[in-house]
Amino acid sequence: MHKHPHPDFGVYLHIPFCEKKCIYCDFYSLEKMEHMDIFISQIIKEIKYTSQQSQQYFRPATSIFFGGGTPSLLSATQMQKIINEIHTSIAIHPNAEWTMECNPGTITLDSLKAYKDLGINRLSFGIQSFHQKELDFLHRIHSPMESIEAVSLARQAGFDNINIDLIFALPDQQMNSWKKTLEMAIELQTEHISAYSLIFEEKTPLYTMLQKGLVKPSEEEKDADMYAYTIETLTSAGYSQYEVSNFAKDGYSCVHNRTYWQAKEYIAFGPSAHGFLHNKRYWNYRNLIRYLEAVEKTGKGEANVEELNAYNRLFETVFLSFRAEGLNINEINTEFNIDILSILEKEFALWKQEKLIELHHSIISLTAKGYALCDELSVRIIASLEAFLGQEWDNQGYQEDESEEEDTIVYTLPILDV
Secondary structure (H helix, E strand, C coil): CCCCCCEEEEEEEEEECCCCCCCCCCCCCEEECCHHHHHHHHHHHHHHHHHHHHHHHHHCEEEEEEEECHHCCCCCCHHHHHHHHHHHHHHHHHHEEEEECCHHHCHHHHHHHHHCCCCCCCEEEECCCCCCCHHHHHCCCHHHHHHHHHHHHHCCCCCCCCEEEEEEEECCCCHHHHHHHHHHHHHHHCCEEEEEEECCCCCHHHHHHCCCCCCHHHHHHHHHHHHHHHHHHHHHCCEEECCCEEECCCCCCCCCHHHHHHHEEEECCCCCCCEECEEEEEEEEECHHHHHHHHHHCCCCCCEECCCCHHHHHHHHHHHHCCCCCCCCCHHHHHHHHCCHCCHHHHHHHHHHHEEEEECCEEEEECCHHHHHHHHHHHHHHHHHHHHHCCCCCCCCCCCCCCCCCCCCCCCCCCCCC
């Protein structure tokens, strides 16, 4: 599998179009496609401009990730235009991971072959469940058979690095149902599986249903049992857990995910996309029209930017890496000039005794038991760091409150060559 020396450097592109929005999803997306061509021309302009302005901070990209929305709604010709600009404007590592998120209901063998020819070498299918009733509840547009067919078509097209996303702890979901979904996932023998507990995110239809009493969350105990079963089952099937919700066969952990969790740099394009470059976090407008107009006026879709101080960088590095492959004691101590083992001595001693963490080659990582308590352990770590440093983590959510309804306004940009 692809290996490259650190530090990794990522590229994220947000494709904001969906055939149908899922009730649980709080990622920015639109069900109407009329601005797709102008979006493609503007994201190309943004890539070009960012490269001209910031190339001195770039390193060869080790991962390029097309997320969304549903990137597989783009034709191969549309994808090619974007990919050509990426190659023109950004140096790419020869073994870079090129991931594309796909909906099983939006692909064919021909489209997958075309994406493969363009250099996409990793697919991520939003499958979520292998039960039609659960898919209907989530408002997914595909069937269980289409999910199985999608993985089969991807293999025929030559893909040897495939992820599938799954969701558990749905309202009224029984353990037996989740077991069957996991069994089918394992049977497909994909290289990577992401398994998430359903979250009721604000501003989603699912959250509104919760507020109206139309659905009830899964009981905490049942959720915990499903999560423990997931870890045990996937680990037994040859997948290693390398983050709270992510499992990979040897050598197939997602480079893009790891870039984010190790607090490495990545650049981002498209509406609502977030990036981190040269010690600055920035985020684009969470509204297609605002984004398109910003790119037209300034060359970039940036809504805001924040320069991170040393304290915030430390908090983010510790928080993100602890949830994934673990705290690299030597790297953290060297970069931030602290002794983190000494600061967290009491916590680590207790957690080691309770078999929640383990120390291996100066990496402190969570055990399966620890992952189940990850949120509370992370909060405890941050609280201890804040107390020691006398500094609070200024952890903004970076959420733009732009109403998606604004996307219905008349398009006012000058006509562009698309």
